Amino acid sequence: MQLYNKLSAKERAALIDEAGKDRITISFYQYHKIENPQLFRDKLFIEWNTLDVLGRTYVSYEGINAQISVPAENFLALKEQLDAISFLEGIRLNVAVEQDNKSFLKLKVKVRNKIVADGLNDDTFDVTDKGIHLNASEFNKMLDDPNTVCVDMRNHYESEIGHFKGAVTPDVDTFRESLDIIEEDLKEHKEDKNLLMYCTGGIRCEKASAYYKHKGFKNVFQLEGGIIEYTRQVKADGIENKFIGKNFVFDHRRAEKISDDVIANCHQCGKACDTHTNCANEACHLLFIQCDECAETMENTCSTECQETIHLPYEVQKEMRKGKHASNKIFKKGRSEVLKYKK
Template sequence: MQVLHNRISNEELKARLFAETERRVTISLYKYFTITDPRAFRDEVYVKFSQLHVFGRIYIAHEGINAQISVPESNFESFRETLYKLSPELNGLRLNIAIDDDGKSFWVLRCKVRSKIVADGITDPDFDPSKVGKYLKADEVNEMIGRDDTVFVDMRNHYEYEVGHFENALEVPSDTFREQLPMAAKMLKDKKDKNIVMYCTGGIRCEKASAYLRYNGFQKVFHVEGGVIEYVRKAKEQNLPLKFIGKNFVFDERLGERITDDVISQCHQCGKPCDNHTNCNNDGCHLLFIQCDECKNKFDGCCSNTCKDEFHLPAEEQRVRRAGRENGTMIFNKSRNNPLLSKVNAVSEETAT
């Protein structure tokens, strides 16, 4: 009987990962195409990728596949061949290779079936996510950026935009992609005569966003092929000037890839230039925020003195304190309106007393 789920503890899996001596390649990929039986497709993917020691997150839905994974370097070609044979739609699929990568991005393979590979809130059956805008390659991005007839639109979340973005890109200030889509259309309604260039981390969100704008009557819609990851890779290969400044936030243990030396954000605790994201060490919080090394040492990786004090309590007392809120909306909440941010903003007051 084939095993279709992981049965080993995270602690052991992490230990195995860091004991590995072979380099791993971190990859992101996606494809919008119709999958008739997502559950059967998921099981096939899990079995075949497990055999190749693939780690990471894979989401499968009727509308396609979305994955962020790592592959042992010696298995890379076998992985690519296996992927391409899963479906004719996946044959020749572009793989986004991580830029700043130590190979320790994932330690287990998680493969899940979801209603959509990107939650978009769209219920209109006439919407077709495959009717996308025009792809832009790296040199075309550089040619269009800064033009008066062109608007670059960042379809990532605020914590991603905060540490890095294309020059003069428009931020859509919402907390989720499903909120961003109608908000972007509203913000751009008086710019239908301009070129609209959308981008995101690896291409999956901006591709759907471009289809959404086209569905809402926009004609001159483009999106950066492969997102920031592919743009940077191609720009470096072709010795093009980088028009993306700062860091590119990524959804794995690294929490960011350095693109340029520019630091465009500040430590949320002391205000010094900093673009290092961290998760508050307090298990009753885990707020994602920006923290410099000095503040990390001062607050033991926590977002406030309150969390620092709770972090140092005996484990049982910590569990009692966070009972009822450990799995609530406060945990790992990255919203710009997250009430936990009030703790970050209050740190200066705490340290002054």
């Protein structure tokens, strides 16, 4: 019985091309107490593998967080599988704004301590006592209210390329950092201001809203389904779009274009640009913004040192990578000193 992915990304990409079938990229989450995450994880892998589902899913005692793609012809079968699970019956599936058959190349279902790394002790508050969910139209109306403080609950490299007009965008590397910053900034307005939050698909706001209610905030609201569902409703219902730029996503696409605005710049030359890339030097792998011209000149690397490195013999590069498997924890995303025009 196969319980783990056995093919490389390159092999999967070739199979996708060979199949010639359109795939749908979707995401969903649900907070729910799962008694045996490992057993649930294995069940999902077996069922999803038969439907050729690809993607990244985290399962924990507190629920599930999934970003996956499925052949369009298997979408209804996937939905039937999910509906057969009591706490996932009727779950909202956030369909990607822009489709890419290679958004994911492997099926990974992992058991984690939490479905989102938030650094919180959930035993101190009720995670089910969440804020009020708003649809796109309701969100726009509250966004225009002068008594509202709208907060982007994502990290700096996400909000840098796109965010809602007038939103507060904390300059943070982690979700946990933003929680304390926002509480401190709004400590005098826990009762008289509307705290309006949003994130990519809603999962971070779900936990944050319960956290802030625990901290004494009286008027807590969140965008239901996040930016992904907001964009779908805007297009389907002809609602005014108040999001500018791109929505950062955690797959091979890296971002979805929501508006024509380019609000970021190349971290190497300063030119208007909102395209993320990972440094071609595997010992670095830094996530940063790079325009086409710099990508060509620098060969998709973040620095002269990394550019020189990629031309070294493979074995030498392999030796240099030792001890740097967690490079983002060292360099941070877009924080390297070699980037002259970083945020």
